[in-house]
Amino acid sequence: MSTSRLAIRLYTYRGYSAPWRxxxxxxxxxxxxxxxxxxxxxxEQLSNMYSQINPLQIVPTLEINGELLHESMAIxxxxxxxxxRNKLFPKSPLEKSIVRSMCxxxxxGIHPYHASRLYRYIHNYVNDINRQEISEPFLERGFTAxxxxxxxxxxxxxFGNQVTIADAFIYPAFxxxxxxxxxxxxxxxxxxxxxxxxxxxxxxxxxxPDSQG
Amino acid sequence: xxxxxxxxxxxxxxTSQRIRIILNLKEIDYEPKFINLLQGEHKSENHSxxxxxxxxxxxxLQDGTILIESMAIxxxxxxxxxEKKLLPQxxxxxxxxxxFCELINSGMHPYQNLIMFxxxxxxxxxxxxxxxxxxxxxxxxxTLEKLLLQNHGKYSFGDExxxxxxxxxxxxxxxxxxxxxxxxxxxxxxxxYNNLKDLPSFYKAQPDQQPDFK
Numbered sequence: 001m002s003t004s005r006l007a008i009r010l011y012t013y014r015g016y017s018a019p020w021r022x023x024x025x026x027x028x029x030x031x032x033x034x035x036x037x038x039x040x041x042x043x044e045q046l047s048n049m050y051s052q053i054n055p056l057q058i059v060p061t062l063e064i065n066g067e068l069l070h071e072s073m074a075i076x077x078x079x080x081x082x083x084x085r086n087k088l089f090p091k092s093p094l095e096k097s098i099v100r101s102m103c104x105x106x107x108x109g110i111h112p113y114h115a116s117r118l119y120r121y122i123h124n125y126v127n128d129i130n131r132q133e134i135s136e137p138f139l140e141r142g143f144t145a146x147x148x149x150x151x152x153x154x155x156x157x158x159f160g161n162q163v164t165i166a167d168a169f170i171y172p173a174f175x176x177x178x179x180x181x182x183x184x185x186x187x188x189x190x191x192x193x194x195x196x197x198x199x200x201x202x203x204x205x206x207x208x209p210d211s212q213g
Numbered sequence: 214x215x216x217x218x219x220x221x222x223x224x225x226x227x228t229s230q231r232i233r234i235i236l237n238l239k240e241i242d243y244e245p246k247f248i249n250l251l252q253g254e255h256k257s258e259n260h261s262x263x264x265x266x267x268x269x270x271x272x273x274l275q276d277g278t279i280l281i282e283s284m285a286i287x288x289x290x291x292x293x294x295x296e297k298k299l300l301p302q303x304x305x306x307x308x309x310x311x312x313f314c315e316l317i318n319s320g321m322h323p324y325q326n327l328i329m330f331x332x333x334x335x336x337x338x339x340x341x342x343x344x345x346x347x348x349x350x351x352x353x354x355x356t357l358e359k360l361l362l363q364n365h366g367k368y369s370f371g372d373e374x375x376x377x378x379x380x381x382x383x384x385x386x387x388x389x390x391x392x393x394x395x396x397x398x399x400x401x402x403x404x405x406y407n408n409l410k411d412l413p414s415f416y417k418a419q420p421d422q423q424p425d426f427k
Contacts, residue, residue, distance in 0.1 A: 055359060056356050056360070057356075058356075069305070069312065071311065071315035071316065074309075074314075074315055075308065077307070077308065078311075081304055081307075093289050094278060094289070096288070096289070096292070097280050097285050097289040100282065100284065100285035100288055100289075101280070101281050104284050108318050108322070109266075111319065112320070113323065117349070121348055121349055122333070125336070125345075126333075126336045126337060137332060138328065145266040148266075
């Protein structure tokens with residue numbers, strides 16, 4: 001797909017892990033995009049205004065040529081097929097499967113367990129428990145599984161020595177504002193090495209939420 | 214001689230059911246290996262090599278390579294066995310099918326699995342799993358309904374079976390059986406679900422048709 005007259009718009013909240021994955025992907029693919037900021041801590045994704053844009057009330061959403069795409073993994077697969085340069089996935093189906101399993105360990109094995117809606121519901125049942133106490137056992141389980149995968153298959157980065165989509169999922173899983181207060185990368189040596197290497201890459205640079213206009 | 218494809222599965226695991234459906238649809242021969250989640254077999258030392266993330270499904274390839282995560286397994290099977298396609302050609306539609314699967318995979322299922330309940334039940338004496346899941350997943354079922362309204366034909370996306378159907382049926386079936394989902398609240402989900410559930414590939418994959426069903 002030619003990028004000369006492409007309109008790409010990312011509905012996002014800077015610093016939050018799920019939309020951060022998508023902005024990393026776009027930067028790795030060297031795609032220019034506009035950001036529209038949706039105040040997630042204030043629940044703005046549920047507002048009437050945002051619902052007009054996206055009736056699914058979900059962030060991140062990628063608008064590309066008028067189409068609305070949601071779910072970071074679906075977006076990653078789309079971008080990989082439509083913009084083949086700067087590959088995010090390795091070549092063989094087996095290697096791709098390993099990289100996908102790393103992404104999914106974050107996507108469904110870690111991220112759901114620090115979602116604000118989980119806290120809301122748990123607090124209906126248990127009053128005197130904080131977010132750390134709620135998330136900790138689940139995050140430990142998920143990050144341990146992820147560490148094992150990266151120990152086995154990682155090098156400088158999560159999968160070997162080239163940056164892949166797995167890094168775009170793993171990095172915000174530690175550095176995202178919605179999770180960094182709950183977990184320390186020091187507990188996971190293989191992941192620590194990868195995250196510290198990614199700290200050096202401009203495509204992974206943190207964008208402060210206050211920088212949103 | 215290389216071993217057969219092996220699927221580690223539990224009859225009631227909806228994530229395993231997704232893969233059972235896909236293997237049926239693609240007519241892939243496999244050997245099931247039953248893991249009793251209720252008895253904690255997934256956590257035991259005996260199975261630590263076979264289940265690297267202590268979960269089902271796990272797919273062991275003929276050469277012994279182990280694949281985990283249902284979405285990753287589904288994509289692998291789609292690439293290796295392309296004859297009965299489960300993803301549309303159009304890139305945007307393909308993204309929508311994947312988005313639908315991921316809504317279920319990461320937006321819904323994690324809140325109804327055993328690790329969630331086992332944890333909560335340590336803190337809450339008379340924990341009502343049904344009420345919890347209904348509250349947690351109400352708006353997600355509404356989102357699925359909206360997506361199906363926009364995209365459905367006979368099935369979730371048009372008139373061809375896709376991965377979306379393979380994820381939808383186990384999610385809805387489990388929600389009805391275990392969490393008292395009133396599917397009549399979601400008429401499009403109901404219509405598509407009813408078109409799918411009795412198709413042989415889907416029927417043969419359902420929990421009460423499994424050899425380890427109790």
